[in-house]
Amino acid sequence: MKHLLDTHDLSIDDIVNILDVADRMAEVNRRQVPKVPALKGKTIATVFFEDSTRTRLSFETAARRLSADVLTFLASSSSVNKGESLRDTIETLSAMGVQAFVVRHKSSGVPLQLSQWTDASVINAGDGWHQHPTQGLLDAYTITREFGTPTSLAGRTVAIVGDIKHSRVARSNIDLFTRLGARVVLVAPPSLLPSHVETWPVDVRSTMDDVIDNVDVVYLLRMQLERMQSASIPNLAEYTRLYALTPERAAVLQDHALLMHPGPMNRGVEITVDPADVAGSRILQQVTNGVSIRMAVLFTLLGGDSVSSLTAGGEA
Amino acid sequence: MKHLLDTHDLSIDDIVNILDVADRMAEVNRRQVPKVPALKGKTIATVFFEDSTRTRLSFETAARRLSADVLTFLASSSSVNKGESLRDTIETLSAMGVQAFVVRHKSSGVPLQLSQWTDASVINAGDGWHQHPTQGLLDAYTITREFGTPTSLAGRTVAIVGDIKHSRVARSNIDLFTRLGARVVLVAPPSLLPSHVETWPVDVRSTMDDVIDNVDVVYLLRMQLERMQSASIPNLAEYTRLYALTPERAAVLQDHALLMHPGPMNRGVEITVDPADVAGSRILQQVTNGVSIRMAVLFTLLGGDSVSSLTAGGEA
């Protein structure tokens, strides 16, 4: 395994292995000194052509806990603005010694393209509507660990609610959750469902009230401001009425049901209850798990042969 | 002591203790390798909603000398712009493992608010007109160390000159200096004095010439450009004539008197003499002491039980 571009490239064994390594990383993160020398001397570049401080800082935290050096390359302050080609940028950073690129781009396929131009590893940190594989992995990690079934989601139902059509998070999660055995139900207005959704391995419902009292996980998607402004949804109040997690809907969740969201939340839009008031909310646990999953991915891609480096805690 | 939000929260013992720890940090900073492992594996986030490269770099230098990891969160490039609430931002960073937030905000009270949303420590790096406690501590440190009286400023007079009304630096300094025993004289035009100044434990004078030859410390405040443009001062030349430190005024300072300024200076406005020509200038010493004080604060809040980590110099 050299790159992480698309969840579809991962076998079930690959997925289970990354979640296992994440357990070890979570143990590191609970230490008094949460730092190990596993990737000491390696240089990891975060290359974000689209702003996402949250995802970038999660990766940078993960890299530093493994003692890697981090180069932050923000497209807005870079020579990309001088007309340098993306290929030249990547080749230049590779020539400086970068061993892994963490790439966010608004266009689908850019991380795949970059992986053909460098000997370094490329990790897709979100590309267009296409994929966000570390989000999918951290969500699968969160659910399997909460339910105590580390290799399977068999018998579980996950409702993914909101703008499925434009969501890379939904695409990564649907692939991982269904391959781990879960039933996935999409809940969205028709205008926010993808074309040909009937070919996807999912069920579709048109309101939250159809699913809220009978699912194991409610996974809310962020409603992008730009969709609200476009014609994709005719009426924000109507969207909130039919699809938001309200206090009333939260009250009928099953006792064991989990509430999840990839963040950042649009409070008052897709969620009107305070998640702090929902016992099953794992929204902050997702963030914590995100660091462990990204450590696991970096470790697997760059240092997988040196498990002993994880036990030498505090000597980075 | 969990947070540092306001100098008023500090007892005299707290203050003297931080200045003592700063002495130890100053010793670290004089070493060939000015770095200790005291906060290794801890993550400190600088969260600046208002630009201040100077203060941010001072904190980041302090953190690195204690071997902490630093996350730089600049509001302008963050998801705060996507409408994420401040609370969600802080909770998210906490969930990633941030153990201390260093916060600058243009509104008074924001650091206090944030401290109620996180288990991490919060350090106020300046909030509105309210407080800038590490500036006050570094100034108290500078004066006590210069005068060789580490636990008291009894018998000393400090003149604070300029825009007191809008100055968080003045508020922190007045509190610390007076509680350490100094007499504080405010020198400002009436429009730049706070309402109810008569209830403050200070004297007030209306021109520099009333105080310049009889104080132990002249502390100049920065004149904010925006005040100059507003009606707060009718006439910049008049301000400079009455309140600036000119070469003539510098010449009548007592031999032992200190010149201080929190920076950055507006040369030609509040100061028309070159501080390099004033023997008592400690303006650059304040900057150097700022790193020691911020190391002392971070160490006290995050690692106060591990004094031995300061002696293991060079093994970070």
Next chain:
Amino acid sequence: MKHLLDTHDLSIDDIVNILDVADRMAEVNRRQVPKVPALKGKTIATVFFEDSTRTRLSFETAARRLSADVLTFLASSSSVNKGESLRDTIETLSAMGVQAFVVRHKSSGVPLQLSQWTDASVINAGDGWHQHPTQGLLDAYTITREFGTPTSLAGRTVAIVGDIKHSRVARSNIDLFTRLGARVVLVAPPSLLPSHVETWPVDVRSTMDDVIDNVDVVYLLRMQLERMQSASIPNLAEYTRLYALTPERAAVLQDHALLMHPGPMNRGVEITVDPADVAGSRILQQVTNGVSIRMAVLFTLLGGDSVSSLTAGGEA
């Protein structure tokens, strides 16, 4: 040697010594853990008043491989915008403990000026049309190592092609290459040659076709967009016709000839062949060598007495 401001300040012994140290750094960079504790605890500030992500990241990578701490000071987000003088900025950063400044500025002479205001070392990372000494050194390193003649370029001919007039790279390279014994030929339209070029130790030709089949190195300069827009060149197509490296011209290069460019390339302007198709291209090797040269410069200026620190690999 305290500063690196101008290649003219370096003796031949200085130059050969830096290239020798770069050989040692290149060896470090080939290690499994390319990191040494040589500059542990030193703080290096990159102070860029003009954007150059490429050069800045090269210096920052070099500093981190020597275990130095890095402060990134971008003028656009700094108190320089509040009207603080350049001198106050440098004095402030020095007072925080910065031991070396890496400075890029659009005006010639700024690094020299700064060196008079600080006890720290100053490294010129490009100033106006004046000098870019680490670029010159990495280019001299690249050519001497390729030709296996580490102390001399005697008998070699280097053609520098493009906008010589406005190029600090050309000025640094002409000085270093000629003093190492090379013959330098400038290839440019008259409008892009400096005044008084006849006093420079170079030959001048007016088209690529005069030199392409008989030189040892073709060094292409970047054509700045702003020159294209100004009257400096009347016609971009004409420029490309006479001065670009086309596939046809690349085909007549001598077998041993090298192709070099300081980057970022304007593909389709000064180069229309894909450098990946030119066997002698060393454009990415220049980038790799840039890190080694910058490590050598930082080490020589800041830690030259501690060669043993280079052998303690992996213990930073």
